[in-house]
Amino acid sequence: MGSWDVLDNIALADCAFEIHGCDLDDLFATAARALADLMVDPETVARDIERTVRLDAPALDLLLHDWMSELIFLKDSEQLIFPDIFVSAAAGPPRLTARLVGGRLDRSRAVLRADPKAVTFHQFALERRGAGWYARVVIDI
Amino acid sequence: MDLATPMKVRPVDDCIWEIGPDAKPGMLVPARLYASGALLAGMDAGVFEQVTNVACLPGIVRASLCMPDGHWGYGFPIGGVAAFRADSGVISPGGIGFDINCGMRVLRTSLTEAEVRPRLGALVDALFGAVPAGVGAHGFLRLDAPAFREVMVEGAGWVVRRGYGRPADLAATEGGGCLPGADPVAVSDRALQRGMNQLGTLGSGNHYLEIQVVPPDGVHDAAIAAAFGITGPGQVLVMLHCGSRGFGHQIGTDYLRRFDEAMPRYGITVRDRELACAPFRSPEGQAYFGAMTAAANTAFANRQLITHRVREVMAHVLERPVEALGLDVIYDVCHNTAKLERHVVDGEMLELVVHRKGATRAFGPGTPDVPAAYRGFGQPVIIGGSMETGSALLVGTAHAMTETFGSTAHGAGRTMSRAQAKRRVWGETLIRAMGERGIVVRAASPAGVAEEAGFAYKDLAEVVETVHRLHISRRVVSLRPIGNIKG
Numbered sequence: 001m002g003s004w005d006v007l008d009n010i011a012l013a014d015c016a017f018e019i020h021g022c023d024l025d026d027l028f029a030t031a032a033r034a035l036a037d038l039m040v041d042p043e044t045v046a047r048d049i050e051r052t053v054r055l056d057a058p059a060l061d062l063l064l065h066d067w068m069s070e071l072i073f074l075k076d077s078e079q080l081i082f083p084d085i086f087v088s089a090a091a092g093p094p095r096l097t098a099r100l101v102g103g104r105l106d107r108s109r110a111v112l113r114a115d116p117k118a119v120t121f122h123q124f125a126l127e128r129r130g131a132g133w134y135a136r137v138v139i140d141i
Numbered sequence: 142m143d144l145a146t147p148m149k150v151r152p153v154d155d156c157i158w159e160i161g162p163d164a165k166p167g168m169l170v171p172a173r174l175y176a177s178g179a180l181l182a183g184m185d186a187g188v189f190e191q192v193t194n195v196a197c198l199p200g201i202v203r204a205s206l207c208m209p210d211g212h213w214g215y216g217f218p219i220g221g222v223a224a225f226r227a228d229s230g231v232i233s234p235g236g237i238g239f240d241i242n243c244g245m246r247v248l249r250t251s252l253t254e255a256e257v258r259p260r261l262g263a264l265v266d267a268l269f270g271a272v273p274a275g276v277g278a279h280g281f282l283r284l285d286a287p288a289f290r291e292v293m294v295e296g297a298g299w300v301v302r303r304g305y306g307r308p309a310d311l312a313a314t315e316g317g318g319c320l321p322g323a324d325p326v327a328v329s330d331r332a333l334q335r336g337m338n339q340l341g342t343l344g345s346g347n348h349y350l351e352i353q354v355v356p357p358d359g360v361h362d363a364a365i366a367a368a369f370g371i372t373g374p375g376q377v378l379v380m381l382h383c384g385s386r387g388f389g390h391q392i393g394t395d396y397l398r399r400f401d402e403a404m405p406r407y408g409i410t411v412r413d414r415e416l417a418c419a420p421f422r423s424p425e426g427q428a429y430f431g432a433m434t435a436a437a438n439t440a441f442a443n444r445q446l447i448t449h450r451v452r453e454v455m456a457h458v459l460e461r462p463v464e465a466l467g468l469d470v471i472y473d474v475c476h477n478t479a480k481l482e483r484h485v486v487d488g489e490m491l492e493l494v495v496h497r498k499g500a501t502r503a504f505g506p507g508t509p510d511v512p513a514a515y516r517g518f519g520q521p522v523i524i525g526g527s528m529e530t531g532s533a534l535l536v537g538t539a540h541a542m543t544e545t546f547g548s549t550a551h552g553a554g555r556t557m558s559r560a561q562a563k564r565r566v567w568g569e570t571l572i573r574a575m576g577e578r579g580i581v582v583r584a585a586s587p588a589g590v591a592e593e594a595g596f597a598y599k600d601l602a603e604v605v606e607t608v609h610r611l612h613i614s615r616r617v618v619s620l621r622p623i624g625n626i627k628g
Contacts, residue, residue: 012185012212012555013219013347039276062398069394076387077334079277105277112586114559115276115345115628117390118239121397121414122215140215140239140390141346141559 002030010123011138015114019135024089027126027133028067028096032085035071036102038139041111042083046103049080056095061126063094064135068119075116079105114141147186148193150174156209156611160193167197167412172205175545177607180209183556183599187213188220194412195223199420200230202486202493206545208500209607210524210554210599214238216415219499222548225421227481227492231409232426233418234400234433236496238477239393240344241433242440243384244315245474245501245523245551247534248448249370250455251467252377254354254623257459264352264458265581265624271450272350273342275585275628280341282446289337289439290325296438297445297473300340305449307469312512314473315502315520318441320480324431329395332432336388336439341446345589345628347552348383349528350447352624356531359619365518365536366618369471378620379451379468380532381444382525384477389436396429421494430479430494437478444473471534472512472521476501476551484546495546503537503549503614511537522614524605526553528582529575529595531621533605541613549614550607553598562597563588575625584627593627 002021010016017034021027036042053070057063074080082102089096117140125136150158156177162168172192174181188211195217196205202224211220216235225231257264273280282305284292292299297318298311311318343350357374360366371378385392400417403425404410409418419425448470456463479496486493504511504520511520519536526532530553541547568587571594575582584590602619609616 006560008558008560009185010558012558013214015559058402065398073331073335073391075276076336076339076390077331079279081277107275107277107585110277112275112277113588114586114592115278117346117387118394118397120215120239121401121417124414138215 002026004030004034014139014141016136016138019137021133024091024133025087027135028064028087028089029085031064031068031135031137032071033083035068035116036081036083038114038116039075040081040105040113044110045081045083046106047084047101048103051100053098053100056093060091060094061124063096064126065119065124067096068137072116072118081105116141145182146189148189156607160189162196165193168193170196170201170204172196174207174211175611175613176209177603180599180603180607184211185213188218191216191218192221194416195221197412198225198231198233198416198418199409200225202226202491208548208550209604210550210552212554214498216413217496217498220550220554221498222496222500222545224484224493224495224546227421227494230421230494231418232421232430232479232494233416233496234393234396234429235415235417236498237433237479238498239390240384240477241389241392242437242475243477244440244444245476245525246381246444246448247471247523248379248451248468249471250377250379251465253375254377255375257352257377260458261581261624264455265583265626267454267458268350268451269583269626271454272447272626274626275345278342279338280446282340284337284340286333286337289333292439292442293325293328293435294323294438295319297441300442300445306445310445310448310470313470314441315475316510318445318473320434320437322431323435323438325435327428327432328392328435332388332391332395335391336386339386339388340439340443341450342386343383343447343626343628344386345586347593348628350626351380351622353378353380353532353620353622355618356621361616361618368514368518369521369534369617370469371618380525381447383443385436385440386443388439392432392436396432399425433479437475441473472523474501474521474523497548499551500548501551502547503541504547505537505539505542519615522549524550524552526601527595527598528593528622528625528627530601531619533601533616533620534618535608535614535616537614538612545613550604553601553604555597556599557597559592562594563591565596566591566594580622581624582627586628590627
């Protein structure tokens with residue numbers, strides 16, 4: 001199971017994540033969970049909507065960028081938050097299929113946190129580390 | 142001079158520091174930081190790195206600038222100003238920010254604090270209900286795609302023509318609330334889907350809607366304050382800080398990716414991927430300019446719709462006709478844009494793409510595009526502070542036109558990360574403490590309030606004093622908050 005930390009002193013006005021995954025699937029799923037946790041307390045979001053997302057990109061790091069951007073897009077366009085994520089990702093060629101489980105944001109029930117604007121390329125990194133994968137992502141809020 | 146800064150700077154004048162073009166390979170012009178000694182010493186290393194990276198971008202003229210509230214941004218520093226030749230220079234989304242036309246609007250009222258204070262709690266509650274804030278918020282105006290495309294082109298005027306405002310609101314808005322060159326064709330369907338339901342919403346982060354008051358010592362220039370309709374201490378004003386919401390954020394995201402892929406075709410390399418850019422006159426550059434301008438116009442429309450809601454709510458809560466409350470727009474100004482402007486550089490009048498990222502236009506007296514009512518003394522400038530400390534109104538100067546392409550600071554500037562601020566104070570604790578100091582706060586996210594605590598920002602008074610000393614804007618009025626709505 002992957003993990004994430006919030007980094008101080010990288011993005012004073014925003015939020016920087018350091019994400020660890022035991023494999024690529026885990027890295028992408030953990031990144032999505034970190035993003036959901038940034039936006040809202042995941043325990044206050046329903047699990048009554050399921051979506052499938054398929055993405056491909058010219059490079060693996062761009063796939064991560066597009067993946068997190070897609071989740072921000074779903075938050076704004078349909079008010080959907082997906083705390084439970086199951087990802088199957090491949091490095092070559094870079095592509096993923098994800099099953100997203102969550103719900104429409106009920107502002108009377110949800111504990112709201114930040115409202116992300118965009119995934120930045122600021123100190124953006126995705127690389128193998130030991131037996132697993134590592135990413136650093138700064139979110140503009 | 143031995144200053145403990147991350148790069149070698151030399152003083153060139155009072156509060157002006159320069160990093161020479163030999164500081165980094167590829168610099169085409171020097172970098173200039175506008176700051177008091179204390180503000181310069183407090184600037185993070187990222188500012189120095191980023192302001193010199195910007196100095197490497199093709200077509201930049203004179204210098205890469207950073208205003209006194211500068212701090213680490215993406216690509217450009219926040220507080221960054223850079224002008225590029227329109228004929229041979231670039232345009233970069235990193236010089237504008239994801240929140241295109243994030244900006245400030247201030248309204249004067251005919252009310253005093255004594256009149257508002259007894260109903261302040263009810264007023265802040267009602268405003269919080271009427272102006273959606275925070276994650277997942279959507280506005281009261283439901284538009285289809287063709288109507289939203291009209292907003293992209295017509296800006297605040299589209300909103301006013303449908304009854305959500307006054308013609309005078311447009312005259313008191315930068316560019317009349319509608320910048321030329323918007324191109325809805327250059328906007329993705331995703332941007333449309335993201336932004337269409339968000340007109341009239343505040344957002345989160347450092348965005349706010351505030352009820353403010355002129356403090357006893359708050360009027361610094363009585364003549365100009367009178368022209369703003371500010372008569373003296375105790376007068377209540379309303380200030381908005383927000384931008385183009387998800388629509389602009391998506392345009393920034395779309396074109397950052399598109400420029401990232403386009404740069405090799407133009408032989409452009411940049412030191413930071415967030416500086417992705419394209420020649421202004423290229424198809425990509427023109428498309429971004431058209432889409433960015435569309436987002437800027439929707440931001441004007443957004444602030445106009447919020448203004449309408451503020452008028453409705455204040456009339457209802459205070460049980461007076463809206464006309465009796467004043468609530469006239471003093472000014473609305475962008476602080477995240479790129480605009481085509483003409484400035485004199487080395488004795489030659491040039492058409493420039495002036496990027497201001499977390500920097501406010503500050504045009505001086507007599508400049509076209511400054512409303513007639515203000516043209517005699519300069520364009521109003523709104524500098525927003527933290528939710529605890531207050532804000533300031535200033536005017537642009539003739540000196541700003543020659544020194545900073547007519548630009549000044551936009552806010553206090555952060556000194557501490559959001560995570561650090563949250564470790565120092567609980568949101569609920571801060572809201573209670575502010576209440577005890579007479580500031581009523583309603584927020585969609587209490588944690589977000591902790592992130593915006595006053596101690597996480599630079600000293601606004603120092604920033605304002607510095608731009609005043611630099612003669613790039615002139616101090617007019619200080620304001621302190623009494624009611625705050627946050628995302």
